[in-house]
Amino acid sequence: MAGGVHGADALAPLTAVVLDALRAGAVRRGGPLPGGGPEGVEERFGALEVLPRHGVGAETALRELVELVAEGAADPADPACAAHLHCPPLAVAAAADLAASALNPSMDSWDQAPAATTVERAVTAELARLVYRRGPGSPGPDALITSGGTESNLLGLLLAREEARAAGGRTLRVVCGATAHHSVRRAAWLLGLPEPVAVECPGGRLDPEAVRGALAALPAGAAALVVATAGTTDEGLIDPLPALADAAAAHRARLHVDAAYGGPLLFSERLAPRLAGVERADSVTCDLHKLGWQPVAAGVLAVADARYLAPLRLTADYLNADDDTEAGLPDLLGRSLRTSRRPDALKIAATLRALGRDGMAALVERCVATAEELAARIDAHPGLRRRPGGTGISTVLFRPTAADRLPPEQGDALVAEVRRRLLQEGRAVLGRARAEDGERGGARLWLKATLLHPHTRAADFAGLLDLAAEPVTPVLPAPRTTARTDGGTV
Amino acid sequence: MAGGVHGADALAPLTAVVLDALRAGAVRRGGPLPGGGPEGVEERFGALEVLPRHGVGAETALRELVELVAEGAADPADPACAAHLHCPPLAVAAAADLAASALNPSMDSWDQAPAATTVERAVTAELARLVYRRGPGSPGPDALITSGGTESNLLGLLLAREEARAAGGRTLRVVCGATAHHSVRRAAWLLGLPEPVAVECPGGRLDPEAVRGALAALPAGAAALVVATAGTTDEGLIDPLPALADAAAAHRARLHVDAAYGGPLLFSERLAPRLAGVERADSVTCDLHKLGWQPVAAGVLAVADARYLAPLRLTADYLNADDDTEAGLPDLLGRSLRTSRRPDALKIAATLRALGRDGMAALVERCVATAEELAARIDAHPGLRRRPGGTGISTVLFRPTAADRLPPEQGDALVAEVRRRLLQEGRAVLGRARAEDGERGGARLWLKATLLHPHTRAADFAGLLDLAAEPVTPVLPAPRTTARTDGGTV
Numbered sequence: 001m002a003g004g005v006h007g008a009d010a011l012a013p014l015t016a017v018v019l020d021a022l023r024a025g026a027v028r029r030g031g032p033l034p035g036g037g038p039e040g041v042e043e044r045f046g047a048l049e050v051l052p053r054h055g056v057g058a059e060t061a062l063r064e065l066v067e068l069v070a071e072g073a074a075d076p077a078d079p080a081c082a083a084h085l086h087c088p089p090l091a092v093a094a095a096a097d098l099a100a101s102a103l104n105p106s107m108d109s110w111d112q113a114p115a116a117t118t119v120e121r122a123v124t125a126e127l128a129r130l131v132y133r134r135g136p137g138s139p140g141p142d143a144l145i146t147s148g149g150t151e152s153n154l155l156g157l158l159l160a161r162e163e164a165r166a167a168g169g170r171t172l173r174v175v176c177g178a179t180a181h182h183s184v185r186r187a188a189w190l191l192g193l194p195e196p197v198a199v200e201c202p203g204g205r206l207d208p209e210a211v212r213g214a215l216a217a218l219p220a221g222a223a224a225l226v227v228a229t230a231g232t233t234d235e236g237l238i239d240p241l242p243a244l245a246d247a248a249a250a251h252r253a254r255l256h257v258d259a260a261y262g263g264p265l266l267f268s269e270r271l272a273p274r275l276a277g278v279e280r281a282d283s284v285t286c287d288l289h290k291l292g293w294q295p296v297a298a299g300v301l302a303v304a305d306a307r308y309l310a311p312l313r314l315t316a317d318y319l320n321a322d323d324d325t326e327a328g329l330p331d332l333l334g335r336s337l338r339t340s341r342r343p344d345a346l347k348i349a350a351t352l353r354a355l356g357r358d359g360m361a362a363l364v365e366r367c368v369a370t371a372e373e374l375a376a377r378i379d380a381h382p383g384l385r386r387r388p389g390g391t392g393i394s395t396v397l398f399r400p401t402a403a404d405r406l407p408p409e410q411g412d413a414l415v416a417e418v419r420r421r422l423l424q425e426g427r428a429v430l431g432r433a434r435a436e437d438g439e440r441g442g443a444r445l446w447l448k449a450t451l452l453h454p455h456t457r458a459a460d461f462a463g464l465l466d467l468a469a470e471p472v473t474p475v476l477p478a479p480r481t482t483a484r485t486d487g488g489t490v
Numbered sequence: 491m492a493g494g495v496h497g498a499d500a501l502a503p504l505t506a507v508v509l510d511a512l513r514a515g516a517v518r519r520g521g522p523l524p525g526g527g528p529e530g531v532e533e534r535f536g537a538l539e540v541l542p543r544h545g546v547g548a549e550t551a552l553r554e555l556v557e558l559v560a561e562g563a564a565d566p567a568d569p570a571c572a573a574h575l576h577c578p579p580l581a582v583a584a585a586a587d588l589a590a591s592a593l594n595p596s597m598d599s600w601d602q603a604p605a606a607t608t609v610e611r612a613v614t615a616e617l618a619r620l621v622y623r624r625g626p627g628s629p630g631p632d633a634l635i636t637s638g639g640t641e642s643n644l645l646g647l648l649l650a651r652e653e654a655r656a657a658g659g660r661t662l663r664v665v666c667g668a669t670a671h672h673s674v675r676r677a678a679w680l681l682g683l684p685e686p687v688a689v690e691c692p693g694g695r696l697d698p699e700a701v702r703g704a705l706a707a708l709p710a711g712a713a714a715l716v717v718a719t720a721g722t723t724d725e726g727l728i729d730p731l732p733a734l735a736d737a738a739a740a741h742r743a744r745l746h747v748d749a750a751y752g753g754p755l756l757f758s759e760r761l762a763p764r765l766a767g768v769e770r771a772d773s774v775t776c777d778l779h780k781l782g783w784q785p786v787a788a789g790v791l792a793v794a795d796a797r798y799l800a801p802l803r804l805t806a807d808y809l810n811a812d813d814d815t816e817a818g819l820p821d822l823l824g825r826s827l828r829t830s831r832r833p834d835a836l837k838i839a840a841t842l843r844a845l846g847r848d849g850m851a852a853l854v855e856r857c858v859a860t861a862e863e864l865a866a867r868i869d870a871h872p873g874l875r876r877r878p879g880g881t882g883i884s885t886v887l888f889r890p891t892a893a894d895r896l897p898p899e900q901g902d903a904l905v906a907e908v909r910r911r912l913l914q915e916g917r918a919v920l921g922r923a924r925a926e927d928g929e930r931g932g933a934r935l936w937l938k939a940t941l942l943h944p945h946t947r948a949a950d951f952a953g954l955l956d957l958a959a960e961p962v963t964p965v966l967p968a969p970r971t972t973a974r975t976d977g978g979t980v
Contacts, residue, residue, distance in 0.1 A: 001945065002584035002785075003567030008513040014585035015505050022592055023498040034604055038820055041604045050609075050839050051616040055846030058582035065609065065840050066589040069833070072605020073593045077493030082806070086602045086830075087594070092548035094492035094591035095504035099556040101584035101837075102512055103563045104577070111919050112576045114524055114531045115562020119540075119555065126541040148635055158680065182806040183829060190648065190827070192682025193504035233808055289830060295492075295591035296832040316672040317724055317924060318574070318938075323906055329913075330528055337680070339640040339673060340576075340779060342786040343559070347591075349540050350555050356545030416813055423819075426887070429601050434807060438670040455491065 002102035013101060013325035017062045025070020032078035034071060035426030044071050074429050075329040079453055079460040080467075083431035085233065085261055087452040090293040096350035099297055100343050107341035110330045115329060120145060124300075126352065130266050131259075131286065131302040132279050142306035144335055145344050146299035149260030151185040151337065152285035155301045155312075156256035157187045157225065158337075159283060162311035163254070164223030175199060175214045177206040178225035179234065181258055184227050196227070203389070204235045204435060208243035215251040224253035230275055231261025234433035234448070236392025238262055241277030249280075257281040262393055263300070264291035268361035271368060282308060289347055291364055291394070291452060298344050309334065332391075363454035369393040371451045373458030382471025387446055388438030397433055397446035400469050412445035418472050419447060428467050492592040501592060507552045515560020522568035524561060525916030528841035535562050564919050569943055569950040570957075573921035575723065575751055577942040580783040584877050585783055586840035590833050591798050597635075597831040599809040600820045607820060610635060610835035614790075616842065617899040620756050621749075621776065621792040622769050634798035634825055635834050636789035640673040640752030641773035641827065644804075645791045646746035647715065648827075649773060652801035653744070654713030665689060666706045666717035666786045669724065671748055674717050686717070693879070693923060694725045698733035705741040714743035720765055721751025722937070724923035726882025728752055731767030739770075746769040752883055753790070758851035761858060772798060778838055781854055781884070781942060788834050799824065853944035857884040861941045863948030873959025877936055878928030887923055887936035902935035909937060918957050 002011050034041055045068045055061070074081050077088035091427065105113035107120060128141035128278040136142050146152045157174060164172040174196035176184050190197050197218075199210045214408055215224055226248040228239040241257065248255040257278050263286030266278075278284055281304065288298035303309060309405035313334040315322065320331040333339070371394040378386040378398045385404060387397035400418060415432065422428040431448030447468055449461070492501050524531055535558045545551070564571050567578035594824070596605030597610060616897045618631035619853040626632050647664060655664040664686035666674050678686050687708075689700045696718055705714055716738040731747065738745040747768050753776030755761040756768075768774055771794065778788035793799060803824040805812065810821040842850065861884040867886045868876040875894060877887035892910060893901035905922065912918040921938030937958055939951070 001567045001578040001783075001943075002581045003516070003563070003565045003578050005513070005516045007516065007567055007581070008509040010581040011512075011584060012509050014581050015509070015588055018589050019498040019502050019505070019969055022501075022589060023495070026493070026495045026497065026979040033601070038600055038604070038607075038818055042608055045605045045608045046612065047747070048612065049843070050612040051620075051842045052846045053848060055842075055844050055849045058585075058840075058844040061840045061844035062585055062589075065586065065836065069589060069605045069609060069836055070593060072608065073493070073595060074601055074604055075493045075499055075586060076602075077491045084599070084602055089591060089594045090498040091492045091497070091504050091592075092552060094588065094594075095501060095508050095548075095552055096555065097591040098505060098584065098588045099508050099512060099559060101579060101587040102581075103560060104566060104579045104584075104779075104785045105559070105563060106574070106786050109574070110528055111523070111564050111913055112566075112574055114528070114564055115535045115559045117528075118535045118562065119559060122536065122538065122540040130541075147828055148830045150827070179827075182804065186804060186827075191680065200561045248683065281859060287830070289594075293491075295594045296596055296830045297828075314672065314676060318878070318921060321758075321906070321922065322867045323903075324910065327910055328528055330911070335674075337640070338637055338787075339671075340638045340777070340786045346555065346559055350548075352541045352545075353539070353555065354545050354548040354551035358543060359545045371636050388908050401512050413813075416811070420814065420817055420819070425600055429809060432811065434630050453491075 007102055015056055015098070016429055017059050018066050020040030020065050021066035022070045022406040024074065025058065025067040028071045029073065032080040033074040034422070035424050037320040037424040041072050054112050076453065078472060079456045080464050082449045082451060082464070085290045085450055085452065087290055087293050090351055091293040092354045093294045093347040093351045094472040096347040100346045102190040105343045107336065107343055108333055108339045108373065110332060113343060116346060118345065119349050123345040123349050127286070127300050128302050131284050132304055136306065138306040140274040140306060141302060141304055142309060143300055143302040146301050147297040148289065148299040149181065149258060149285050149287045152260070152299050152301040153181065153183045153258055153335070154187040154190065155194065155337065156227070156283040156285060157191055159311060160225040160254045161191055161193060161310055162257065167223065170221060170223040172225055173218050173222045173228060174195065174225050175211060177201045177239065179232045179259070180227055180229055182234055184258070203235045204232060206244060208240055208247045211244060212247045212250065215247065215253055219407065224251060225256055226253050227256045227258060230257055230259035230263065230278060231393050233261070235397060235435055236261060238274055241275065245277050245280035255281045258284045258285045260285050260287040261290050264288065264360065264364050268364050271364060275358060291367065293363065293454065294351065298348055300411055313347055366454045367451050370394070370456055370458055371396055374449060374451065374461055377458050377465060381465050381469060384465060391393060396449045397435055399444065399446050402471060407449055408444070414472060415445040415447060418468060421472055422467055428464055430468065492596065497592055502531045504548055504552060505588070508556050511553050511556035512560045515557040516565065518561045519563065519565070521916050522570040522919055522927055523564040523913070523916050527914040531562050542801050557980045568868065569946045570918040570954050571955070572939045572941060573919040573941065575780040575940055577780055577783050579785040580841055582844045583784045583841045585839040586837040588837045595833045597826065597830045597833055598823055600822060602838045603833060606836060607822065609839050610833065613835040613839050617776070617790050618792050621774050622794060625962045626796065628796040630796060631792060631794055632799060633790055633792040636791050637787040638779065638789040639671065639748065639775050639777045642750070642789050642791040643671065643748055644677040644680065645827065646717070646773040646775065647681055647683065649798055649801060650715040650746065651681055651683060651746045657713065660711060660713040662715055663687065663708050663712045664715050665701060665715060667719060667729065669694055669722045670717055670719055671723055671750070681822065687851040694722060694727045696729040696734060698730055698737045701734060701737045702740065705737065705743055714741060715746055716743050717746045717748060718766060719977070720747055720749035720753065721883050725887060726751060726885030728764055731765065735767050737768035746773045748775045750775045750777040751780050754778065754850065754854050757847055758854050761854060783853065783944065784837055784841065788838055814820065831952060856944045857941050860946055860948055861886055864939060864941065864951050867948050867951070867955060871955050871959060874955060877925060884941040887925055889936050892961060898932065898934070904962060905935040906935060911962055912957055918954055920958065
């Protein structure tokens with residue numbers, strides 16, 4: 001067992017095995033990810049029997065499996081692993097998370113997590129204050145810990161749905177940008193709401209006038225929620241929040257801001273103005289497993305008024321019986337859609353206390369600055385062309401100039417092929433995004449670098465840029481032979 | 491950073507700090523939980539500033555916070571901490587989870603988790619085979635990793651809702667027992683479904699005849715899902731699965747079994763027959779953070795036919811573009827309702843491989859045997875009375891005989907007070923459950939011991955029984971002065 005007075009003694013030799021295996025696996029990988037693509041990885045690692053009749057023992061199992069996962073990782077601590085909003089975690093956060101695993105507090109009742117409850121309360125109070133610049137209260141902001149932006153966005157829609165229901169059973173209509181994260185549509189589907197109205201985003205940002213038009217066009221009597229994004233997944237762009245808050249207010253619509261990516265800019269006094277207006281949102285998504293360097297999961301939903309969370313209240317006699325609540329036992333069940341719940345607040349608390357607000361700001365600022373330096377390097381690279389316009393938070397879009405010399409479809413196929421070839425060969429993990437090509441017009445496929453590694457400089461990416469510019473033969477997509485079923489969710 | 495070739499070197503000194511702090515905190519606690527109740531814990535631990543202007547550094551932050559959370563934990567590794575389905579985690583699982591934190595694979599795309607994808611596939615294949623006794627395929631069973639029983643039950647309802655929708659847009663009606671977990675009702679609420687039909691459970695188990703009646707009484711044309719429970723939260727009872735499968739089949743209803751608690755009985759050849767009929771369910775919830783000794787979260791949803799998962803399919807160009815999927819990159823987005831997702835399969839894999847099926851079976855059998863021994867000890871204790879009837883999986887209900895000598899309401903208040911006093915004094919964490927009193931008739935409040943510690947014997951609980959029998963003055967509930975708002979969820 002990992003807990004109790006002797007838990008640490010049981011854990012010590014096993015964590016030593018894990019650290020050795022992490023080291024050995026990383027050395028054997030020798031790059032950002034394993035080569036050979038999905039088939040190669042499956043061949044090398046797929047043979048291990050997971051549930052043998054007789055066990056192999058803890059040390060052997062850990063050595064085998066951790067080496068395997070380390071050797072076969074796409075490691076965001078390598079600068080060439082820059083595809084996604086997938087951060088390298090800070091050692092302090094990973095170490096704190098070990099304590100969460102060992103003690104295993106569960107956040108659904110106080111008697112499973114006495115001190116962890118106190119830590120979570122302190123963390124959510126600070127995060128509510130960060131977003132809304134005032135202390136928590138009722139009325140006053142509050143925040144919940146979630147499993148990530150997807151759950152936070154779901155909560156944003158759910159709370160608006162319940163408010164509409166309470167106000168006379170009106171159906172909620174969601175208005176979001178075409179660039180909103182897919183989880184917004186998925187949440188509407190899950191919650192049984194009508195398909196969101198997707199407003200076009202010229203230049204990648206929501207147009208407040210178009211939102212006003214969409215709100216005006218809703219059926220009479222509908223309740224509405226505007227979902228804005230502060231840091232789009234594809235480009236890192238921030239919607240014009242003050243104008244969107246005005247538009248929502250003019251139509252008595254609620255406003256949810258998905259700041260999963262951009263939220264941590266608020267740690268920095270210099271960058272926080274980019275998110276001006278976020279404090280006017282009824283609810284705000286923020287992920288600390290992106291620009292917060294936490295191991296997944298470290299999601300947050302902040303709300304402007306703690307009373308907005310009331311629909312989540314729930315009584316289960318075994319967890320929060322009325323007489324226990326009256327006797328002073330905290331009622332935690334309304335703090336999440338989950339029941340058993342890992343104390344993700346612990347690693348967040350350890351990180352924030354270790355770095356302080358200044359330290360968090362410095363890391364965020366470094367990522368943003370590195371992206372700007374990288375953009376300049378791409379502009380100077382003869383084999384690459386950057387997407388026209390500025391840099392979004394820490395995201396840079398670019399493509400090989402070879403792609404520009406081909407007809408559009410072939411050029412896009414070449415971009416996709418560059419990305420897949422680098423993946424296949426284990427040399428880099430770059431992302432992809434379709435976005436407009438400025439004055440040239442038309443949407444193009446771009447390579448995407450999302451810079452979340454706070455200890456890199458643009459120079460660390462020089463090799464990556466040369467790789468992306470290497471000549472490659474585009475593979476045109478084969479004619480479709482099978483229909484793709486996407487359920488009701490796309 | 492925790493990853494990369496130097497990640498282990500950064501982690502090593504910090505994990506040493508964490509292990510020391512876990513040890514120091516457990517010694518200072520000196521029992522199953524801290525004394526002083528919520529106020530005392532808040533006073534002692536609530537003063538730490540979580541987001542100072544300047545950080546205190548990683549080692550100091552970890553020492554402070556981990557000691558605090560360890561000293562202030564309700565530690566399930568202590569036998570007197572036996573309230574909930576809240577297990578002490580195995581050291582091998584906690585150690586493997588450190589690797590998950592350090593490498594931070596995210597399971598929403600292959601290029602964030604190459605080898606972790608392989609591990610998850612192996613784990614879900616074994617778990618599907620465990621539940622359905624045949625290998626995965628399409629058609630053939632499959633399994634998903636979830637954040638716990640609550641999400642698994644949500645998926646069970648969602649998949650049935652989508653099937654009903656595809657079959658002509660019929661509304662799904664859920665029929666469950668009054669003893670079903672609260673997450674079933676909450677899922678229906680979340681999904682916009684009608685309130686589930688709750689069938690009475692005489693003796694704590696669903697009555698198949700009553701389920702047939704409830705199905706027959708549904709509006710004509712409604713699609714139906716029967717939710718059975720294999721291991722109720724309050725009593726650990728298993729519904730009569732074969733007869734319920736017959737009832738569901740007779741009405742062309744789908745069957746979901748919530749085996750969050752009981753599922754791991756399937757590891758044991760001796761105990762698996764108690765779950766006979768589970769393989770007839772369309773979907774099955776199973777939590778390995780209960781009788782599987784994993785740190786939260788380690789939830790599973792198994793389905794009889796992989797094609798049943800089709801409604802979860804989703805395309806997001808940045809994660810699983812069609813041309814990438816056609817080129818052979820695994821499409822993982824339909825494997826969860828979450829997007830970013832921690833590789834909880836890694837700790838499960840390490841545990842299963844370390845212990846083997848025999849080892850898992852031995853631990854499950856030990857918990858069940860200890861509960862039976864504990865029941866015998868309670869029967870022999872002069873100050874306690876056990877709830878009439880058998881023992882449910884590893885759950886035992888009992889109450890002080892002093893409570894029996896009082897009028898019913900006062901007796902129940904005494905039971906609640908015993909539990910709260912032990913909590914307040916930091917001496918034990920016992921659960922509570924309302925359940926029928928056999929031939930005496932009427933529902934009573936009982937103390938609940940849920941035995942999930944696989945290294946304990948009934949003798950380890952002797953002190954706990956004496957504590958529960960100590961005299962105490964019941965505190966009657968004060969008259970209600972405020973209304974409790976429970977949203978639409980109760």
